[in-house]
Amino acid sequence: MRVNKLNAAGWRRAALGALLMAAAGLASADELNMPVGVTEISRSVYDLHMIILWVCVVIGIVVFGAMFWSIIHHRRSQGHEAAQFHENTRLEIAWTIVPTIILIAMAVPATSTLIKMYDTGGEDMTVEVRGYQWKWQYKYLDEDYQSTFGFMSTLATPQDEFYNRSAKGEHYLLEVDEPLRIPINKKVRFLLTSEDVIHAWWVPDFGIKRDAVPGILNELWTIVEEPGVYRGQCTELCGKDHGFMPVVVQAMEQEDFDAWYATKLKEEQERKALESMVFTTDELMARGEEVYTKNCVSCHQANGQGVPPVFPSLVGSPVATGDRDAHIRMVLNGVPGTSMQAFGAQLSKAEIAAVVHYERHAWGNNAEDITQPVDVANVEAGQ
Amino acid sequence: MSEVVETHAGHDDHDHHGPDKGLARWLFTTNHKDIGTLYLWFSFAMFLIGGMMALVIRAELFEPGLQFVAPEFFNQMTTNHGLIMVFGAVMPAFVGLANWLIPMMVGAPDMALPRMNNLSFWILPFAFGIMISTLFMEGGGPNFGWTFYAPLSTTYAPDSVTYFIFAVHLMGASSIMGSINVIATILNMRAPGMTLMKMPLFVWTWLITAYLLLAVMPVLAGVVTMMLFDIHFGTSFFNAAGGGDPVMFQHIFWFFGHPEVYIMILPAFGVVSQIIPTFARKPLFGYDSMVYAVASIAFLSFIVWAHHMFTVGMPLAGQLFFMYATMLIAVPTGVKVFNWISTMWRGSMTFETPMLFAIAFVILFTIGGFSGLMLAITPADYQYHDTYFVVAHFHYVLVPGAIFSIIAAVYYWLPKWCGRMYDETLGKIHFWLSFIGVNVTFFPQHFSGLAGMPRRIPDYALQFADFNMLSSIGAFIFGFSQVFFMFVVIHAITRGKKATDRVWDGAHGLEWTLPSPAPYHSFTHPPKVSDAEAHS
Numbered sequence: 001m002r003v004n005k006l007n008a009a010g011w012r013r014a015a016l017g018a019l020l021m022a023a024a025g026l027a028s029a030d031e032l033n034m035p036v037g038v039t040e041i042s043r044s045v046y047d048l049h050m051i052i053l054w055v056c057v058v059i060g061i062v063v064f065g066a067m068f069w070s071i072i073h074h075r076r077s078q079g080h081e082a083a084q085f086h087e088n089t090r091l092e093i094a095w096t097i098v099p100t101i102i103l104i105a106m107a108v109p110a111t112s113t114l115i116k117m118y119d120t121g122g123e124d125m126t127v128e129v130r131g132y133q134w135k136w137q138y139k140y141l142d143e144d145y146q147s148t149f150g151f152m153s154t155l156a157t158p159q160d161e162f163y164n165r166s167a168k169g170e171h172y173l174l175e176v177d178e179p180l181r182i183p184i185n186k187k188v189r190f191l192l193t194s195e196d197v198i199h200a201w202w203v204p205d206f207g208i209k210r211d212a213v214p215g216i217l218n219e220l221w222t223i224v225e226e227p228g229v230y231r232g233q234c235t236e237l238c239g240k241d242h243g244f245m246p247v248v249v250q251a252m253e254q255e256d257f258d259a260w261y262a263t264k265l266k267e268e269q270e271r272k273a274l275e276s277m278v279f280t281t282d283e284l285m286a287r288g289e290e291v292y293t294k295n296c297v298s299c300h301q302a303n304g305q306g307v308p309p310v311f312p313s314l315v316g317s318p319v320a321t322g323d324r325d326a327h328i329r330m331v332l333n334g335v336p337g338t339s340m341q342a343f344g345a346q347l348s349k350a351e352i353a354a355v356v357h358y359e360r361h362a363w364g365n366n367a368e369d370i371t372q373p374v375d376v377a378n379v380e381a382g383q
Numbered sequence: 384m385s386e387v388v389e390t391h392a393g394h395d396d397h398d399h400h401g402p403d404k405g406l407a408r409w410l411f412t413t414n415h416k417d418i419g420t421l422y423l424w425f426s427f428a429m430f431l432i433g434g435m436m437a438l439v440i441r442a443e444l445f446e447p448g449l450q451f452v453a454p455e456f457f458n459q460m461t462t463n464h465g466l467i468m469v470f471g472a473v474m475p476a477f478v479g480l481a482n483w484l485i486p487m488m489v490g491a492p493d494m495a496l497p498r499m500n501n502l503s504f505w506i507l508p509f510a511f512g513i514m515i516s517t518l519f520m521e522g523g524g525p526n527f528g529w530t531f532y533a534p535l536s537t538t539y540a541p542d543s544v545t546y547f548i549f550a551v552h553l554m555g556a557s558s559i560m561g562s563i564n565v566i567a568t569i570l571n572m573r574a575p576g577m578t579l580m581k582m583p584l585f586v587w588t589w590l591i592t593a594y595l596l597l598a599v600m601p602v603l604a605g606v607v608t609m610m611l612f613d614i615h616f617g618t619s620f621f622n623a624a625g626g627g628d629p630v631m632f633q634h635i636f637w638f639f640g641h642p643e644v645y646i647m648i649l650p651a652f653g654v655v656s657q658i659i660p661t662f663a664r665k666p667l668f669g670y671d672s673m674v675y676a677v678a679s680i681a682f683l684s685f686i687v688w689a690h691h692m693f694t695v696g697m698p699l700a701g702q703l704f705f706m707y708a709t710m711l712i713a714v715p716t717g718v719k720v721f722n723w724i725s726t727m728w729r730g731s732m733t734f735e736t737p738m739l740f741a742i743a744f745v746i747l748f749t750i751g752g753f754s755g756l757m758l759a760i761t762p763a764d765y766q767y768h769d770t771y772f773v774v775a776h777f778h779y780v781l782v783p784g785a786i787f788s789i790i791a792a793v794y795y796w797l798p799k800w801c802g803r804m805y806d807e808t809l810g811k812i813h814f815w816l817s818f819i820g821v822n823v824t825f826f827p828q829h830f831s832g833l834a835g836m837p838r839r840i841p842d843y844a845l846q847f848a849d850f851n852m853l854s855s856i857g858a859f860i861f862g863f864s865q866v867f868f869m870f871v872v873i874h875a876i877t878r879g880k881k882a883t884d885r886v887w888d889g890a891h892g893l894e895w896t897l898p899s900p901a902p903y904h905s906f907t908h909p910p911k912v913s914d915a916e917a918h919s
Binding site: 032033034044048049052056059060063064067070074077083084085086087088091096099100103106107110111113114115118133161162163164168170196197200202204207208209210211213214215216218219232233234235236237238239240241242243244307309310336338339 | 629
């Protein structure tokens with residue numbers, strides 16, 4: 001009997017604990033709950049989330065309440081005799097029909113929100129979002145869906161912070177070198193695809209998430225109401241650095257956005273101009289190191305030694321010390337079936353020339369050649 | 384024994400037929416009890432190995448930053464943890480329970496196909512030997528998640544993926560043979576009077592589970608074979624560059640994968656439906672509706688698969704269909720929960736360890752069901768999808784769901800299996816450690832998911848730090864308490880008090896009419912099925 005009394009106390013404590021947990025779950029502090037977000041869609045999604053959560057909580061209280069009532073009162077230690085009923089048709093019909101009605105009531109707002117989310121037409125501008133292992137490329141498309149300019153958006157958190165060699169910043173793992181910029185109060189349509197494996201693009205504050213699938217173009221849209229920086233992450237396992245490809249979007253006032261857009265267009269023209277320039281070896285090494293650090297280091301490592309056998313070493317490798325044009329071709333086209341991407345679509349000819357030159361002269365590699373943008377252009381034209 | 388017709392002088396020793404001696408007993412056994420024991424110990428070993436992998440994951444996630452393992456190894460841990468727990472721990476444990484219990488529950492002398500039974504078990508150590516060995520291969524083991532989405536698992540996979548494919552084929556063969564055996568036993572070997580609607584619910588749930596297995600394991604075999612062809616024979620099923628479709632992989636995988644989820648939970652429903660009436664000393668409420676609910680859940684499991692893929696970009700009509708169908712599952716699942724509670728209602732309850740685990744199952748599985756209902760709401764799912772909210776959801780249905788039911792079953796039937804009782808105090812300590820551990824591990828994951836933490840990442844932003852630390856502490860408590868479970872079981876087998884034949888005063892069913900421990904050969908002639916021993 002004594003043991004059973006202890007059990008009763010135990011159960012009461014457990015019930016209290018469960019209630020406290022539920023209460024904690026319902027406190028809508030930022031770190032405990034879904035963000036309300038800054039779009040009409042994100043607010044409807046948040047409302048749906050809260051409705052269904054409360055429905056579950058109420059059902060939970062009723063169901064677990066009945067159960068704990070029974071556990072406390074209908075126990076042998078209290079001298080309770082077992083009843084022998086085992087059927088009640090009316091009750092059974094009721095608890096089939098009532099949940100069905102609740103579900104139908106729930107499906108109505110869910111359906112209308114979903115229909116709204118699928119209304120992709122009437123956009124003010126279109127951005128192509130392309131997933132790469134492990135970064136995002138954003139291209140601004142004009143009315144004919146031609147690219148005006150684009151850029152890569154890569155994790156900006158330094159490696160020292162991962163390895164606890166320096167203090168972690170406020171936006172650890174959620175910061176990029178260049179965020180996607182969009183104007184507020186404009187319908188921005190995103191076209192998502194991928195260059196290699198499946199990624200998923202997610203900004204919690206916009207209430208939208210969609211997979212970026214190779215060979216498929218997915219659509220998504222948003223109208224952001226508040227200027228600000230919004231952070232999310234890739235949410236589909238995409239290989240080694242899946243945890244290191246954040247999504248950062250900066251929503252700006254229209255005039256700020258226009259000014260930025262104009263600057264980027266000008267930079268794009270200057271970048272094109274670079275492709276006909278001739279650089280000194282020092283310039284090539286400096287630019288090359290910059291490009292390498294941004295694009296190559298996660299596989300081939302800062303010391304060029306890679307992580308064999310998956311990510312080969314470049315130090316003294318046949319590619320980095322052999323035929324230069326073959327080296328350029330590999331960077332341009334990648335190696336199908338491996339993680340080595342085709343950088344021809346991601347980098348300018350000047351950048352490719354610099355990084356090839358850098359790889360052939362860094363870490364003791366000593367190829368007797370210089371690689372200029374024009375060489376890259378020649379290789380590309382000749383292939 | 385006199386019914387056994389002796390046609391051969393060499394078989395005179397039939398009357399004293401017991402187990403062989405030594406290793407041969409286990410290698411060549413065709414006895415359902417021996418094979419059940421093998422399955423259960425094997426699955427427990429896999430549970431510990433998969434658990435160690437989980438602890439590697441939780442150790443790495445204890446704090447932000449990369450501390451213990453590199454991201455590539457972290458991915459191998461998440462992948463193998465999932466595969467080993469699903470295919471190595473939960474499924475074989477239920478097959479082990481089926482082997483031990485189904486013949487005793489339906490009054491059959493053994494499984495219908497004893498030699499195949501031996502084969503279906505002995506394939507498994509090879510399958511998992513191959514799979515675990517990939518971790519030591521050049522380039523590492525599978526690192527693409529237990530769902531192995533193409534093209535990450537094909538074009539971009541490590542070389543060891545071919546071994547993984549072979550291992551999955553072997554596991555599939557084992558499961559298919561196991562399920563054929565269950566179906567053949569239940570449909571052909573019931574004792575006279577044991578009609579279908581008198582079968583214990585555990586037998587019913589396993590019959591339905593076996594049909595699910597039979598339907599979907601070939602689909603799994605098909606999809607890994609398509610991967611094999613893409614990798615080695617130049618096809619492009621899932622390679623967009625060759626005209627294939629990576630999304631098709633997900634459709635085929637989840638056509639297997641969703642019924643698979645129910646394969647892991649239906650037998651758990653069966654176990655709980657046996658235990659609750661025993662300790663409430665009251666017949667199971669709504670037996671018929673329980674059977675129909677399980678059948679409905681099984682049917683629905685075939686038409687909801689794409690709710691795992693709401694973010695791949697399906698057309699609106701598809702999204703709506705899969706949302707509605709998924710929400711519908713809540714109805715039969717609710718019926719089951721209501722029935723269990725009605726069984727307890729006005730009973731005369733006691734709370735021995737199996738009952739504690741069964742009650743925890745009902746509560747915590749229901750919480751997993753609630754988050755499942757939330758996940759069904761497609762617009763909200765966009766926010767939950769592939770975050771820790773999903774991790775919390777499926778761990779709630781699998782750990783305090785499937786695994787608690789297996790633990791409950793072990794405590795409940797162990798006295799029948801080995802003839803000795805476990806120590807009630809030790810069992811209760813194990814229960815409370817597990818109960819606290821599992822909730823401290825997985826409840827905070829709801830919050831980190833809602834706050835935006837994606838799953839399968841080796842490092843995370845700072846706002847997720849507190850919940851991850853809590854979760855890691857819970858995981859180590861839970862992990863330790865399962866090692867303690869092994870101690871409790873071994874203590875029971877070696878030093879436990881002698882068990883009575885009936886074991887529990889409220890127990891009904893043919894297995895309790897046998898002596899404890901159950902003799903090596905039981906029901907060699909069919910028992911008479913009295914009303915009292917039909918379904919409780």
